[in-house]
Amino acid sequence: MADDGQVVNTQTTNPQDFSWRFWFTLPIYPFSRRRTIRQEVVRDTIWTFDQLQGIFYVVVPIRMTVVKLDAGGLLVYAPIAPTKECIRLLEELVAVHGDVKYIILPTISGLEHKVFVGPFARKFPQAQVFITPDQWSFPVDLPINWLGLPRKRTHILPPDSNQAPFGDEFDYATLGTIELGTGKFAEVGFFHRASRSLLVTDTIVSIPAEPPAIAQLDPYPLLFHARDKATDAIIDNRANRLKGWQRIALFAMYFRPSVLEIPRWGEVFRNAFQAPERSAKAYFGLYPFQWQPNWERSFHALRGDGRLFVAPILQALILNRAPRETLNWANRVAQWDFQRIIPCHLDSPITATPHEFRQAFCFLEAHNQSCTLPEEDFRVLRGIDAQLNQRGIVPPAKEKV
Numbered sequence: 001m002a003d004d005g006q007v008v009n010t011q012t013t014n015p016q017d018f019s020w021r022f023w024f025t026l027p028i029y030p031f032s033r034r035r036t037i038r039q040e041v042v043r044d045t046i047w048t049f050d051q052l053q054g055i056f057y058v059v060v061p062i063r064m065t066v067v068k069l070d071a072g073g074l075l076v077y078a079p080i081a082p083t084k085e086c087i088r089l090l091e092e093l094v095a096v097h098g099d100v101k102y103i104i105l106p107t108i109s110g111l112e113h114k115v116f117v118g119p120f121a122r123k124f125p126q127a128q129v130f131i132t133p134d135q136w137s138f139p140v141d142l143p144i145n146w147l148g149l150p151r152k153r154t155h156i157l158p159p160d161s162n163q164a165p166f167g168d169e170f171d172y173a174t175l176g177t178i179e180l181g182t183g184k185f186a187e188v189g190f191f192h193r194a195s196r197s198l199l200v201t202d203t204i205v206s207i208p209a210e211p212p213a214i215a216q217l218d219p220y221p222l223l224f225h226a227r228d229k230a231t232d233a234i235i236d237n238r239a240n241r242l243k244g245w246q247r248i249a250l251f252a253m254y255f256r257p258s259v260l261e262i263p264r265w266g267e268v269f270r271n272a273f274q275a276p277e278r279s280a281k282a283y284f285g286l287y288p289f290q291w292q293p294n295w296e297r298s299f300h301a302l303r304g305d306g307r308l309f310v311a312p313i314l315q316a317l318i319l320n321r322a323p324r325e326t327l328n329w330a331n332r333v334a335q336w337d338f339q340r341i342i343p344c345h346l347d348s349p350i351t352a353t354p355h356e357f358r359q360a361f362c363f364l365e366a367h368n369q370s371c372t373l374p375e376e377d378f379r380v381l382r383g384i385d386a387q388l389n390q391r392g393i394v395p396p397a398k399e400k401v
Helices: 084-097 111-123 220-226 238-254 265-274 296-303 312-317 323-333 354-359 375-390
Strands: 037-042 046-055 058-068 074-077 100-105 128-131 154-156 170-179 184-192 197-199 281-283 286-291 340-342
Touching: 046 084, 058 084, 058 197, 058 220, 058 238, 074 084, 100 111, 111 128, 170 323, 184 323, 220 238, 238 296, 238 312, 238 375, 296 375, 312 375, 323 354
Parallel strands: 074 100, 100 128, 128 154, 197 340
Antiparallel strands: 037 046, 046 058, 058 074, 170 184, 184 197, 281 286
């Protein structure tokens, strides 16, 4: 067993241990090869399992949290890809603390979470699966048992945590369901009373100062984004890993921050032949881009001192459709006496108070803008929002509370 906070993986070199053969159900990087890292967050009580996911080398952690139950056995929040390596790391906990008893799907919109629940549940046939109400699929809204979930073992989370079989150890609260035209959004936050830990999926994040450990197992995406021009060599050192991580964080949060330039194709070709030192990088010949010299200021404005914040895509495209409902949920969660937050993405665990959690949602309040991120970096997201609304794909945003 690892010491509290120590990062552990199996150190195997067998590619079959990382293989995820159902990668085509969600064809994003790293496709069929997914490494796993386990970290003990609270000694003999809570562990996180990190894998990696991304598009165009914009890679961020995706995280599963495992909690030991007082009566024996384990609860799994937001499963990840059940590779041989992942299952081996989990079976080490099962051998000491008992079987996986409950598997929680805490979202209805995160395909990167939903796609793993069925395959993961089949690895633990004794476990009961609990899912967030109002599950849906796109482009056809299919019945739950058609989504790969075990029909006889899958249950809807009761509206009151006291009605759940694990309610003597956990409180939970559901944000949702937020109607988004062609889809829906909902998330369930879990509070483990004994460890004073809050588990959330997508609503709250914090940017780590250093590249996450899972991203450093294969640093190529970090080094790819560290280059300033297309002709730069890939050089592996700490400075380039850090530089690449900071740029990846900006991509992941804003899609296109204000400090990122997208040259016209004519300029790209001209520079490639006449001024190669100014050549834009491009992914597989697509989407050329160049960073402005002052790009670091956007990263530091985003990260702050490691503060909690709501991801810009949720601010601009989702939660602003239901500001009052979101704030009601945040108020309810902030009543729990937690001291750490474990999100499914980016930094974890985060030492934070209920007040800091609640303050992250101030962007929905008309007279409280103390948590506002730089508006210029929202330009592309605001444009997407306007186009989707204009075409009737999503409902308009509501006024702040």
